Structures are given as structure tokens and as C-alpha cells.
Amino acid sequence: xxxxxxxxxxxxxxxxxxxxxxxxxxxxxxxxxxxxxxxxxxxxxxxxxxxxxxxxxxxxxxxxxxxxxxxxxxxxxxxxxxxxxxxxxxxxxxxxxxxxxxxxxxxxxxxxxxxxxxxxxxxxxxxxxxxxxxx
Amino acid sequence: xxxxxxxxxxxxxxxxxxxxxxxxxxxxxxxxxxxxxxxxxxxxxxxxxxxxxxxxxxxxxxxxxxxxxxxxxxxxxxxxxxxxxxxxxxxxxxxxxxxxxxxxxxxxxxxxxxxxxxxxxxxxxxxxxxxxxxxxxxxxxxxxxxxxxxxxxxxxxxxxxxxxxxxxxxxxxxxxxxxxxxxxxxxxxxxxxxxxxxxxxxxxxxxxxxxxxxxxxxxxxxxxxxxxxxxxx
Numbered sequence: 001x002x003x004x005x006x007x008x009x010x011x012x013x014x015x016x017x018x019x020x021x022x023x024x025x026x027x028x029x030x031x032x033x034x035x036x037x038x039x040x041x042x043x044x045x046x047x048x049x050x051x052x053x054x055x056x057x058x059x060x061x062x063x064x065x066x067x068x069x070x071x072x073x074x075x076x077x078x079x080x081x082x083x084x085x086x087x088x089x090x091x092x093x094x095x096x097x098x099x100x101x102x103x104x105x106x107x108x109x110x111x112x113x114x115x116x117x118x119x120x121x122x123x124x125x126x127x128x129x130x131x132x133x134x135x
Numbered sequence: 136x137x138x139x140x141x142x143x144x145x146x147x148x149x150x151x152x153x154x155x156x157x158x159x160x161x162x163x164x165x166x167x168x169x170x171x172x173x174x175x176x177x178x179x180x181x182x183x184x185x186x187x188x189x190x191x192x193x194x195x196x197x198x199x200x201x202x203x204x205x206x207x208x209x210x211x212x213x214x215x216x217x218x219x220x221x222x223x224x225x226x227x228x229x230x231x232x233x234x235x236x237x238x239x240x241x242x243x244x245x246x247x248x249x250x251x252x253x254x255x256x257x258x259x260x261x262x263x264x265x266x267x268x269x270x271x272x273x274x275x276x277x278x279x280x281x282x283x284x285x286x287x288x289x290x291x292x293x294x295x296x297x298x299x300x301x302x303x304x305x306x307x308x309x310x311x312x313x314x315x316x317x318x319x320x321x322x323x324x325x326x327x328x329x330x331x332x333x334x335x336x337x338x339x340x341x342x343x344x345x346x347x348x349x350x351x352x353x354x355x356x357x358x359x360x361x362x363x364x365x366x367x368x
Contacts, residue, residue, distance in 0.1 A: 056248060062241035067261075074258070075249040097262045098245035099229055111238035111266075118237060 017043035019085040021077065023058060024048050034060055038072055038091060040080045055080070058094060070094055167213075178209065227270040235266030244271065 020043050023036040027048055038056035045051070056072035063069065072095065081087075087095065089106070096104040193201065247258040259271035 066241045067244045068239075068241050069244050069246070071246040071248045073248045073250075094243075097243055097268075098260060099262075099268050100245075103232065103235075107238060108234050111235045115237045 015042045015044055019043070019052065019080065019083065020088060021055065021080060021085050021091050022047070022088040023090055024051060026057075036060065038094075040076075040085055053080075070098065072098070072100070074100060178205070225270050225272050229260065229268040229270065232266040232268070235262075237264065238266070239264055244275070 019040055021038065021040050024039045024041065025048050026035040026037050028035060036058040037051075037054050038058060039051040040053045040055055041049075041051035053076060055076050056070065058071075059069045061068070077095075077100070087101075089104075092101060093104045093107050095101040096107060242264060243262040245258075245260045245262070249257075254276075259276055260268060261271050261275070262268050
């Protein structure tokens, strides 16, 4: 399967760098309300500027059903991966959670760290309750 | 008519094994009787291309023929859409990753937006905070905005609503008969068969047992009894 033509090869030498699959902010210009698009773009371009193709979206804030909605076009992601695109770390984590990629090791590490923090917090909270009761 | 057939679809989709099928002659009979044949409604004015009206001169016999063919046309239009077998609930768990427990407080819903897949066949996958990866159930697949209307429909239990809205009580009797056939295990049917009830008694039993609008149904029954008593006197 020939992914790239002469035109895209010339474009590549013009842009320099490779193609990446990454998250780009969707530019709704509302403070404290991020929304990301999963996008195939040239590496050297600015994060939010012109991309080659949009492959999906990711809403980091949970909705009323406590769900974080992620969409991705598996067909096109497979195509761009076949053309040699590199996914970035957050995209790799998301797709690992989805089951499309193997699970990213950092996801596991983060989960362990969170659990550790939660246990520490639990350990601290009963102590505070005891102190208050003494007082 | 469309509303009726939709509600009947909700009623008539049991497991395909022992219970009466949608395609049974008896069931179809009752359903067509309930649906009725209101020519005015079937051929009500719809948006069409503008064209000047045509006038035809006919004898009485020709007029009869034309009305007959119009009735047949109406019956064909009212043909009920086939009932699909009940969809099985989706409970597939793709993987359980206990190491991921507590990675996040919210669930992740992943939808595959590939272009040419029909909505029912998409991969919609949910990753829970406990780390299990499972396929989305039918309720989750729906657009969340439509779920409110769906619940409304459910809570009124379309049968009860139909019984209320059907002014002609003969229809109601046949509907309850259908209901009994389809849900032979329900209490209504059991009591009806034990008492060999028919007609108004059937409706009374249904109103007592199953209907969520028992008050309305009973009032309607009383009114009907009164009017029938007055008319017979």
C-alpha cells in the first residue's frame, strides 16, 4: 500500500520533520474549558495551527453522567500509523485505555501513584478525626 | 395508527419460542382491528408538488370501484412494519485490569467514528475507574437526550395509555385480549382465564391489576356502563 506520493514527499522535505498524531486544543476561547482534537499534523507546526486531518476528539471534563467522551477514527489512525506517524504520549495513553493500543506503562504508574496518595490521605484523615475528638 | 403499531411493537416482541408470534393470524387480526381503517386519516393532505386539480366524471359503479381500490391502497399503507426480535443486552467485558484501579474518578467512553459503519455496529467501549474494559450497553449507546422521552414512554406503559386513549371501548377489549395472549404469565391473564371473563369484565380485571392509570380506566368503564344502560332503557 503506497501511503505517500511524490507531492507529499516534497511537502515533507519542505516542512522537515515527521507526522505526529497528537492532541490539539480546539480553540473555543473559553477560559477553564479545554477541549482537544486528536489530530494528524506535521511535527514542526504549532500545536493548534493547521493540521492534516482530524482523527477524533477528547473532552477532559466529565459530563453529567460522569463520563469523559473520547472519539477516534480507527480506520484513519491505522492509515497514518501505516504511513509512519508517531503518536504522542497522551494520545498513546488514551488509545491504550481504549484497548486500541496496548496499555501504556505510565497509565499503570499513575494509577499506582494515585492509590498511594489515597491511602496516605486515608491514613491522615482518621488521625485528624481522633485529634478533634480529643479536643 | 402509527402510534398504535409502535406500541404494539413494544408489546409484541417477546422471546420467539413459545409465546404467540407477531405473524400469527389471530394476532394480526386483532392488531388490524385495533389499528382501524380511517380513510380520512390515511389519505390526509400531504405535501406534494403543486399541480392543477383534475376532475373526473364517473358513474356510481365506477365511484364504488375507485373507493374500493382506495381502501386496498390504505390497507397496504397501513401494513405494519415487521417486528424485530428483542435485542439481547450487551454485557461483553473485553478485559479486566486490576492494576488500573483508581486511575481516575470518571469513566472513559471511547467511540469509534469510522465513516461507513451503521450506528448499531460501532465499537463503543467504556473503561471504568475499576479498570474493567467493557462494551457499551444499548441504553448507553443512545443519544443521552433521547433517553428522557424513552423513559416517559416506559413509565406510562403504552398499553395503559392506549386503553385510555381509545374512545371506542370495543377496541380496548380486543387490545386487552391481545395483551393477555402475549403475556400469558401476567396476573391479568391468569385471573381472566380462571373466571372465563370477557368484554367489560376483562377490562375491569386489567384496570385493577396492571394498569398504571387504574383510576382513569375505571372511570371510563363506569361512564360506558352508564351510557349503555341509558341507551338500552
